[in-house]
Amino acid sequence: MDNSVDFSPLSLESLQPLISTKWLGRPAFLFKQLKSTNSHALGLAEKGTPHGTVVVADCQTAGKGRLGREWHSPANMNIYFSVVLTQPPAFSFFSWIPLATGIAIAETIEEIANLNVSLKWPNDLLLDTKKLGGILCESTTKGPNGRAIIVGIGININCREIHFPQELKAIATSLAVQAGQTFDRHALLGTVFSKLESYYERIWDSDLSTLHSSYISRCSTLGRHVQVRLAGNTHLEGVASNIGHEGELLVIPSNSSVASMSHKPSTISIRAGDVIHLR
Numbered sequence: 001m002d003n004s005v006d007f008s009p010l011s012l013e014s015l016q017p018l019i020s021t022k023w024l025g026r027p028a029f030l031f032k033q034l035k036s037t038n039s040h041a042l043g044l045a046e047k048g049t050p051h052g053t054v055v056v057a058d059c060q061t062a063g064k065g066r067l068g069r070e071w072h073s074p075a076n077m078n079i080y081f082s083v084v085l086t087q088p089p090a091f092s093f094f095s096w097i098p099l100a101t102g103i104a105i106a107e108t109i110e111e112i113a114n115l116n117v118s119l120k121w122p123n124d125l126l127l128d129t130k131k132l133g134g135i136l137c138e139s140t141t142k143g144p145n146g147r148a149i150i151v152g153i154g155i156n157i158n159c160r161e162i163h164f165p166q167e168l169k170a171i172a173t174s175l176a177v178q179a180g181q182t183f184d185r186h187a188l189l190g191t192v193f194s195k196l197e198s199y200y201e202r203i204w205d206s207d208l209s210t211l212h213s214s215y216i217s218r219c220s221t222l223g224r225h226v227q228v229r230l231a232g233n234t235h236l237e238g239v240a241s242n243i244g245h246e247g248e249l250l251v252i253p254s255n256s257s258v259a260s261m262s263h264k265p266s267t268i269s270i271r272a273g274d275v276i277h278l279r
């Protein structure tokens, strides 16, 4: 294993020439440290920043994960950034945003690190069964152009096991841990920006067939027996059978899950929820 770790900071000077997009990352802001790139991006969206603005930070002191969790964000090792979408797609296609984001990241990592990333619906990036990264979508309606969506992305790149707190050691991983080498974060960002732009455009254009096939080929949730935790402290168990036209997870409920319902649905469509892979 290569133990030489490149902990040099990101620089806008190195990143700018690698941005070859039309609108995503124009502008791109880079901070040495922020509380949270999502929180900063929400503020920018409320002031009317352009569609596609990106906020990157080399370290987050209050990185936000899903379900109110903290996102571990040590300095100079990983990737933490947020994309501001001030022209969101049709409401019915909102669920595709995290899925398209996952595809773009998985493809980037396959190309740059030659590792197969699997996607746990809707927001998790896994290497084998360990978490490599996550996606947190937030939205605001306080901006001058109505609703804006903030897509926050955290990917563990060059951190090693010693950099994870004890509670994450067994469940989290990084590219460096898996590949035994470090990676150029500027190159990863440049490539992922291009892929995000191209996949987001497909959602706007309602061109969902490539997204659908690309997502299901990487989705480790499909075919699994899952528990879905829904709003209001309820949950559902069943087999995840497919991804629907609007990016929703289709679950065939187990009998016990629908025992109390008078009309037993053959498939339940889930738009948001926390999924646990049971077996």
Ligand code: BTN
Pocket: 035, 036, 037, 038, 039, 060, 062, 063, 064, 065, 066, 067, 069, 071, 079, 080, 081, 082, 123, 124, 133, 134, 135, 136, 152, 153, 154, 155
């Ligand atoms: C998850 O819990 O899986 C989602 C994690 C999302 C973390 C990223 S890091 C960049 C952006 N800013 C934040 O505060 N959170 C997201």
